[in-house]
Amino acid sequence: MGRRGFLRFGLAGAGAALAPGLLSACASPAASGGANSLRVWDLFSGADGVLMEEMIAEVTRGPDAFEIDRTILEWGSAYYTKLAMAAAGGRAPEVAVLHLSRLAGYAPGGLLEPFDMELLAEFGVREGDFAPAIWQRAQWDGEVYAIPLDTHPFVYFYDLDVAERAGLLDSDGALVEMGSPEAMLAASAAFAEAQGGIGVLFGHVTDPAQNWRLFNGLYAQTGNTFSLPDGGEPEVDIDAATEVVSFMQSLFDGSTNPNNLDYDGAVAAFTDGRGASIMVGEWEMPGLRESGRPLGAAPFPNVFGKPAVNADSHSYVLPRQENPDPERRRQAHRYVAEMLKRSLAWASAGHIPAYQPVVDDPAYAELDPQSSYAEAGEIAVLDPPTWFTGSGSNFQIRMSSVMQSALLGDTSAASAAQQMIDESATLLDQPNPVV
Incomplete structure (x- = not known):
């Protein structure tokens, strides 16, 4: 099995944390297939990795299903170095997960592309769906560069x-x-x-x-x-x-x-x-x-x-690509929206969903003890916003x-x-x- 094959969904989805030595300096080639075929990077292993696999499985079924090429990378400095290198070279995946506290090290340097909020609204996700304490950190220079999945x-x-x-x-x-x-x-x-x-x-x-x-x-x-x-x-x-x-x-x-x-x-x-x-x-x-x-x-x-x-907050970002496909970029927005709508499953691991319609769902109120600290999302304080701070x-x-x-x-x-x-x-x- 080749190196890229080893990192793909089948084995990575089992929750394995992969050593940085197994990774190349660039992302895999552009995703094959239609516009709904997306490459996604995240850093979730263990129980979180299994939950993320289940959420992804939900969006890969049905008439509007995505084809997701998921890659799990080892969390920490190795992940962020890898992401920066891929974005700097314009060969990054369509979607990646970023700790929101690390945004100041990526958005100003042109390593991320801003989200189109009108396009996200078309898929049911708007600024008012997030707690201000987290949402304000998702922006840089007046544009939205991250869409929070949770508050932890x-x-x-x-x-x-x-x-x-x-x-x-x-x-x-x-x-x-x-x-x-x-x-x-x-x-x-x-x-x-x-x-x-x-x-x-x-x-x-x-x-x-x-x-x-x-x-x-x-x-x-x-x-x-x-x-x-x-x-x-x-x-x-x-x-x-x-x-x-x-x-x-x-x-x-x-x-x-x-x-x-x-x-x-x-x-x-x-x-x-x-x-x-x-x-x-x-x-x-x-x-x-x-x-x-x-x-x-x-x-x-x-x-x-x-x-x-x-x-902090696990958030979705759009890493810089040399020649992004407009329709695939549109599908990346739809993918992020669909994952947020399924974040009640993510809450079972203790995370507070950032998408407030999920927090307001009576099913979330029944989660014990998760719902007892839900208000922490409204008073969240992240690291100082500068390039050298943040998780890891x-x-x-x-x-x-x-x-x-x-x-x-x-x-x-x-x-x-x-x-x-x-x-x-x-x-x-x-x-x-x-x-």
Whole structure:
């Protein structure tokens, strides 16, 4: 079997994550067949990969069926390098998936083509169908370059029985509001006492993103913006940043809550019943639920006053092609619209559908615990919009490394905040390799 054949739908659709060494620097040749024959790239493996395969299977049936040549690439820097190279060479697929937080590294450099919103409206998808918090990040220089499929936020999962014993459920059976650092610390102590062990689990040691995800949401709750203007200096309130890191140190003090867990260790501790709650991405929901614990979930607690939750969005984009076929481009718009309309299936993995008609569907309200944190999509905060940030970026790695030292007690909160600003300034001094 040739290299391209190995990457095609049959094997890739089984959810295999493919090593970057298996991939060439350019996309496969132009799709054969009619205008509804499309090449699609994504980065979904495991359970997400299987769900995506099921959704694609639905649109490949019926009188208006698509012929989809699906390629799964390994998620992370390898995927984004591959996509950039293919688009720069004009040999990209008709449709690809991009984390919305990475858009600023692609749209300005001409690696993507904007969507035709009139054409999307013809297929039933309009601006008003998306939460403003996500939709505003789908645009660049006045044009729409990405159509969000979902919002995947940082979520607070907890054991419902333990929360009830701790007195942390309201009259509707939902987690009580926190509202302040002191209230969050008190809730953590109550969780720990009711659990007979750990109140809040958080795995961050050697993780490339966890500390940044926690910090980014909390910092936005202070009402400040972590701004990284091109050609300028970081615009960060160091006092607010210090306050957030200090709170993180207080919450994970090594006593009530451990401060030295890695990601897998934290997830295992929760599924094994050794902790009352866990701060983690919504994508862990299926595994946490399979543990058998009565699982509750809530948008990340509002600790500093302004509702905000760290999040990202898997979005569809139209990579640049040297000689795009107009009718095939039209069918690419139709494909994106059809996939959004089927995103209730995508929600079964924990993701919040970005297409609001699906969120408003009574069937979504019946999904438990997914529907309990649906409002996180309305208060989502992504990475600062610049070329070096976003999911899988070196920026997240460097920020998380700095905060790891603070949580492990190797540096102060003030020093960590200053180091984050200094690291950001260093990255801002580097030229954008695409533009």
